[in-house]
Amino acid sequence: MDEIEKLNDLRQRIDDTDLELIKLLEKRLNLVKEASLVKATLGASSRSLEREEFLLQDRALKAKEHHLPEGLIEDLLKRLLRESYKDSAQRTFSCTYKTSKPIVLVGGNGGMGQVFAKYFKASEYKVKTLEKDDWENVAEIVKGALLVLICVPIEVTENVIERLAPYLDEETILADITSVKAKILSKMLSAHQGPVLALHPMFGPDIKGMVKQVIVNAGGRELEKSAFVLEQFKIWGAKVCNCEAQEHDKAMGIIQAMRHFTTYCYGLFLANTNASLKEILDLSSPIYHLELLMVGRLFAQDPHLYCDIIMAQEHNKQLIEQYLNCLKEQLEVVANHNKAEFVKRFLDARDYFGEYATLFLKESGQLLARVNDDKR
Amino acid sequence: MDEIEKLNDLRQRIDDTDLELIKLLEKRLNLVKEASLVKATLGASSRSLEREEFLLQDRALKAKEHHLPEGLIEDLLKRLLRESYKDSAQRTFSCTYKTSKPIVLVGGNGGMGQVFAKYFKASEYKVKTLEKDDWENVAEIVKGALLVLICVPIEVTENVIERLAPYLDEETILADITSVKAKILSKMLSAHQGPVLALHPMFGPDIKGMVKQVIVNAGGRELEKSAFVLEQFKIWGAKVCNCEAQEHDKAMGIIQAMRHFTTYCYGLFLANTNASLKEILDLSSPIYHLELLMVGRLFAQDPHLYCDIIMAQEHNKQLIEQYLNCLKEQLEVVANHNKAEFVKRFLDARDYFGEYATLFLKESGQLLARVNDDKR
Structure with a gap:
């Protein structure tokens, strides 16, 4: 066999393996559907954390025995669990308070x-x-x-x-x-x-x-x-x-209002520069591609929804002012080319993030790999 | 069989199926490795777009015949392609200019x-x-x-x-x-x-x-x-x-400098509010979880790297000023509860994003589903 024939033969065998894979996935999905129905009659919750933990650990072990690259089976299982959660949205659930009252x-x-x-x-x-x-x-x-x-x-x-x-x-x-x-x-x-x-x-x-x-x-x-x-x-x-309600509102000012507000402003800023999105996308690394996705997606949605969230609390205005002051200070640092100050503030913020910083780096690394997977 | 036995039996069968799945994946990975070696001797590129397109379309068709939920096989294949790209980083490549010059x-x-x-x-x-x-x-x-x-x-x-x-x-x-x-x-x-x-x-x-x-x-x-x-x-x-170089630099001001700068500032702002990250994470929807990841990851990295990128061009200072002005204007809109103006500006930005807005919404939806997959 010459090399081209060899390649074609290997590709044919990959095709065959994929068909087997599809059939096996079909079998698995059907088993999970059956299990979901049995769980419904048992009145069990949609999700068993213990079963999930067992699944992930057990498969990781077996995957290692079979020389699968790290993380592959975990990603696949999580993707399959997503389907089983979707299935469970169609099932019945036991009732925690039986009553005829509506x-x-x-x-x-x-x-x-x-x-x-x-x-x-x-x-x-x-x-x-x-x-x-x-x-x-x-x-x-x-x-x-x-x-x-x-x-x-x-x-x-x-x-x-x-x-x-x-x-x-x-x-x-x-x-x-x-x-x-x-x-x-x-x-x-x-x-x-x-x-x-x-x-x-x-x-x-x-x-x-x-x-x-x-x-x-x-x-x-x-x-x-x-x-x-x-x-x-x-x-x-x-x-x-x-x-607690007050605590919740404070957190939402940051989680919802501020994040949406800064995303909204960044979109307006981009529109203002009139930069070519096509060009920016072509030049983008996965990380900027991701960030652009998160900005652009907002504008496909209902403006009133975002307006309501951002204007929901008086307190949000103060948060925006706080953010604005922070930006002004940093602009000065940049304008003065004050590298030492930049690094100092950076390290202070690193302290605030603590162990979350490295945790987030790792978790986002997985995610950015997926953004790259999606790239044609 | 009672329901609990039924559930245990089903789970056993899922376990068996997963072992088959792992073996099949091992087989597939080995075939891909072999193909990569053959491609190396053929001097072919690491990536054949035609083969990938064929793969994705062919499997999607077969997955549909076997009642797999939409997108599942595509996600799995993309994840597997990632592994084959990693493999190809270990191979040899044909040389586009044979010479003894170093x-x-x-x-x-x-x-x-x-x-x-x-x-x-x-x-x-x-x-x-x-x-x-x-x-x-x-x-x-x-x-x-x-x-x-x-x-x-x-x-x-x-x-x-x-x-x-x-x-x-x-x-x-x-x-x-x-x-x-x-x-x-x-x-x-x-x-x-x-x-x-x-x-x-x-x-x-x-x-x-x-x-x-x-x-x-x-x-x-x-x-x-x-x-x-x-x-x-x-x-x-x-x-x-x-x-072109000038065009490139302009785009990088946005892609690299501005995005890193605003992320840096948002991290500083968060540190400033001293909000509990643990509480924020507990309360977060996948979208905020993702955005927090992207902010926090920056601070796990080298401050000098970001400092250099942000201060690389004088032009970046102007971009920051432009962004700052945009924020100030929007703060006024929010402070005045000017909903009509908010919506108007939102819709203007939507025009700028054009068809990318809905495209980004769809693409990010896939990604957010994955963020949710990762949630324990």
């Missing part, structure tokens, strides 16, 4: 409302919705409700609470999912005398499933009565993160 | 110098290095060189050019790899009368292989004489991107 989702036909409606229904709750046009029947709709969960845009939430409250039974749990917690929680507490629960799901309506999603519990009143709600979230696979 | 790497023992030394050697070139301590032998080292490639830090590059030039044969190609091109190119052109080539590899010394890496060709003099260098890069699998 759950009312205010704005239940909106994006987030639909997510919660689907999951509550899949857990055998009776779900009703209260929409804009339903206010004349509000008394009837919320009467005897177990839980009334407000899923409306933030700017109308306070108004909705006011209008709702007079019709709520005293034992009904009043809850919301807006991204600002302190003022909404205090509004709920003053408007309703019964149990209250302030929530903030850290995801949008486009999620593929609830597994691994974070839902913040910012407290409320008579929390023992709403404990089943948090338990239900966990059965769905979500992570419940307890965080 | 290639001299100035700073060849530095990070980037080592990368090029390795690849040139793997392509049968005779490689010499010129280090700091070798200047007394400079005449002897560069005598009769085919190519002298300067791989030293940017702040000493001009000085190195000056010291080198008097010893270069007129037919020797003088080339460099610094990240600022216009002033270095003009320095090379005035110092050396023979062929000149200005390059900028868009990667660091930590790359796993040359495949898909971008190398910018910013031109020079008597370019027909250095055409073999660019051809050699392509054989290694790199992408050569032609960009």
